[in-house]
Amino acid sequence: MVTTNVVGIGVSPGRAVGPAVHLPDAVAEPPAGRRLPPGADRQAAVEQVARSAAAVRDELDAAALAAEGDAAALLHATAAMAADPSLVADAQQRVRDEHLVPERAVWEAADTVSADLEALGGRMAERVRDVVDVRNRLVAHLTGQQAPGVPVRAEPYVLVAQDLAPALMATLDPQRVVAVVTAAGGPTSHTAILARSRGIPAVVAAPGVLDVPDGTLLLVDGAAGTVTPGPSDDAVRRVRALAGAVRTFDGDGRTADGHRVELVANVGDPAEAQAAADSGAQGVGLFRTEFAFLDRTQAPDVDEQTAAYGRVLAAFTGRKVVVRTLDAGADKPLPFLHAAPETNPALGVRGLRVAQERPDVLEDQLTAIARAAAAHPGTTTWVMAPMVATVDETEQFVAACARHGLTTAGIMVEVPSAALLAGPMLAHARFASIGTNDLTQYTMAADRLLGAVAALSDAWQPAVLRLVEATALGGAAQARPVGVCGEAAADPALAVVLVGLGVTSLSMTPRALPDVAAVLGATDLATCRVLARRAADASSAADARAVVRAGLPVLDELGL
Incomplete structure (x- = not known):
């Protein structure tokens, strides 16, 4: 159990207090080599892949319509990947040629796409997280599981994760998720950029945070890059008092002595x-x-x-x-x-x-x-x-x-x-x-x-x-x-x-x-x-x- 401060990189300023809630585990990998039973309708399985891809695409597009700016753009981009012809066609071909069940075919096709993106490096490698997110959503849809998503809790909380797919980060409700802390990521990752755009305090590259048990009260300082488990009552009161303050911009940027910026x-x-x-x-x-x-x-x-x-x-x-x-x-x-x-x-x-x-x-x-x-x-x-x-x-x-x-x-x-x-x-x-x-x-x-x-x-x-x-x-x-x-x-x-x-x-x-x-x-x-x-x-x-x-x-x- 972590009792001392966890230090990472502050990427979205602001302070927030809430219990730690870990992002649930991803959808489990379907067993390797799992195939359709003899006599199964392979064409029906092929069509099932296409229907699931279209359904996931539509869900993400619907979420994009309810979002704005970068969040909407990222959701639309992830929706497009869900229906990516190369991913869908590869999965369908694996069903036809290897008789794989649809969820295993999707998993292996996504692995191929991810490897290709990793090889390209740079921002294309960043899209691997999108592929994994889409893969998990497709497998969940094909197997009747709940799609990956943000935990639902009665009280606002601090979301703790290894990393967050852009499509997931883009849908966070700042009233429900008061701060985000990830073990991976960097100052210019999509997690960081979206956290800033949504006004959610965030710390990334903080690996020790994964050892913090669920429910532990955390004070997150998104500017200093610190995460404090079990903060003092005084610190909690101060953060919550400041959270109630609303600042606005009067349209006139200047320093204290009138220098215009x-x-x-x-x-x-x-x-x-x-x-x-x-x-x-x-x-x-x-x-x-x-x-x-x-x-x-x-x-x-x-x-x-x-x-x-x-x-x-x-x-x-x-x-x-x-x-x-x-x-x-x-x-x-x-x-x-x-x-x-x-x-x-x-x-x-x-x-x-x-x-x-x-x-x-x-x-x-x-x-x-x-x-x-x-x-x-x-x-x-x-x-x-x-x-x-x-x-x-x-x-x-x-x-x-x-x-x-x-x-x-x-x-x-x-x-x-x-x-x-x-x-x-x-x-x-x-x-x-x-x-x-x-x-x-x-x-x-x-x-x-x-x-x-x-x-x-x-x-x-x-x-x-x-x-x-x-x-x-x-x-x-x-x-x-x-x-x-x-x-x-x-x-x-x-x-x-x-x-x-x-x-x-x-x-x-x-x-x-x-x-x-x-x-x-x-x-x-x-x-x-x-x-x-x-x-x-x-x-x-x-x-x-x-x-x-x-x-x-x-x-x-x-x-x-």
Whole structure:
């Protein structure tokens, strides 16, 4: 039994108290080699696989319709995998050729798909959890078992698990699950991203938590990354008192001494736009356009894209929207791009590099963005490209935007070369936005989705902070704004550091805006700069986090 603190990586700030409830065991593996009895109707068994796949797909799609934003997108993606022709056809073939019972055929087919994804590495390997989730749902449906899901309890609780499939994480009710703690995962895993977007305190990469018995009262600190079994009565009262406080954002980001910091929202699809606007966000710092391309056998046409982008621009009349062009390819392949498999997808053809092979995709997208911007003149439209690594790429992208009348073109800073060359790049681009998730991955040579290197995949790493500083200095030299749109911006303590390093805007999930605004509003610019220097000069991510948190008593006052 664990009686001391469990330490992991805090990925979604906030504190919560509740009894530990472990995620139930997955569906048991059907016995190997189990076959249909002699004379059984094999065609009926083949059709049973298809019916179960369709039923699971429909269940997930229905859940997606009740969800929003990233949660809805992930549920739809998992639903598509449930009906994936390669998975279903493989399972059906095993029934025909090997006479396997449907549930065993599905299990073996899923193993094959999982092995193929593991071999691809990167974000494709992350989809293995989706395959396992779909496999378990299919086997449960085929065998008449209850589908994998979140435990039902009379009182709110802390969900404890080895890891959580995105489809499961996306359906969590924050009123029922007050915090999440997983033994695996990393700061930029889907568990972390969805927890932040849903406002659920979360700690990942905390292996000792699996030894905590069910029912043990836990105090979870999603910022500090600690899980305390059996907290004191005083600590429990304080957490519950703070949980009742409701913070809002007044739409004016600033430090205690009036230094302006633009606080804007990340938006993943048009369905999120109005909620982000209503949250008080000063605009959109990252509009991900991938939503329009997902699960497509061919690229959406210009008219379709124009209409979709226009819905986001319409929600932010009088404000700014930064549209990121398609970030896909390699580890995020799209069928219509016909990208060849790559040995190391994280270092392959993705982002702006896709335009070298398919310039029509970028040209159509810029045409659609320009038309949407012209149709919504009350919204300030900026556009930026992902995965820019050289000055030449910057020049080419800015020129392409100019041909479409898009005069405010910028770049994403996601690789060290872009941070180190920020000055020369921003002599051409009008702004830069730092994607801290990928910048951390490439700086630390640590797969952002691999739990074994989660400690390295942390934006608090001093090397990453120094590259943020180099980018901000490059922007200042050219009088260009530099923002952050990675997950780091949603961490209130890290937000202070980013501002101290010279960042001018922070883009995040709308749920994080009130907390970030509150901490910045209680901290003057001089303190931001002092703490930023201490963090950048620290010897480790843990030391950087600790020294900054020690210098921000407001975090404890606010329960962050």
